[in-house]
Amino acid sequence: IVSSTCATFCRFCMRKRYVGCCSTGQDRRFLRAAMAYLEGAFEVRDVILSGGDPLLLSDDELDEILSNLRKIRHVEILRIGTRVPVTLPERITPRLCRMLKKHHPLYVNTHFNHPREITAQSSRACDRLADAGIPLGNQTVLLKGVNDDPLVMRELMQRLLAIRVRPYYIHHLDRVRGTAHFRTSLQEGLKVMEALRGYASGMAVPYYVVDLPGGKGKVPLLPDYVKRVGQTYCFRNYRGEEIAYQDMASVP
Secondary structure, three states: OOOOOOOOOOOOOOOOOOOOOOOHHHHHHHHHHHHHHHHHOOOOOEEEEOOOOHHHOOHHHHHHHHHHHHOOOOOOEEEEEOOHHHHOHHHOOHHHHHHHHOOOOEEEEEOOOOHHHOOHHHHHHHHHHHHOOOOEEEEEEOOOOOOOOHHHHHHHHHHHHHOOOEEEEEEOOOOOOOOHHHOOOHHHHHHHHHHHEOOEOHHHOOEEEEEEHHHOEEEEEOOOOEEEEOOEEEEEOOOOOEEEEEOHHHOO
16 A cells, blocks of 8 residues: 555545545555565565555656565566546656556556546546556446446446456445445346346456455355256356256266
8 A cells, every 4th residue: 555545535445444544654654664574575476556546646756666666576567556547537647657667567457437437538548558558457346326237337348448448357345334325235246247248248347356354355256157967067158048068078
């Protein structure tokens, strides 16, 4: 976590306890401690810069962090999680993109939740990042009354691909106080996924994930497409048709 500030504060944020309440000095202390830890954590290959929003740091501050991470030999991949292409697209300047380009392999995950967030300005911001050779992914939060309509979600995923952003995750809403009115059931989330598979490009189908309590990690959820009877599997396709398929690896 390199920043505790955001361009806008999302009502469903899972880090309400932290975002917007820490001083710059606290952020810097956290950052120094994180760097010291990473230098000795030889099993870590992939580091995510999160927040808050990392892209609210100045170009020089962000360049310093990325440069220090690049000095750690076992850290191979750098990622930045940001909502700035949506909430403050003018922040994605040519100068910022030139700086980020120095630190490849570097990936950026954006955060679009609705097709209306894909504007001329946010599209231009994503174009600049993509033109700098930065692979873009997107993490969406499933929100009741916002994007839980399967057709809305399908439009969002397809339009993201059109601006060179690959859908990565649909997050089931975390259990954060004050967000019950945004929460869907897991079954409703699975219905959204069923409306994507077979009806949108495979590249437009993200993982639907639940972030388990207690830091136990993310688990992907899939509709039930497979049943097994003996050595025969019965697959259900996106049209609801059932097709028998024999597992030949187990046949003499």
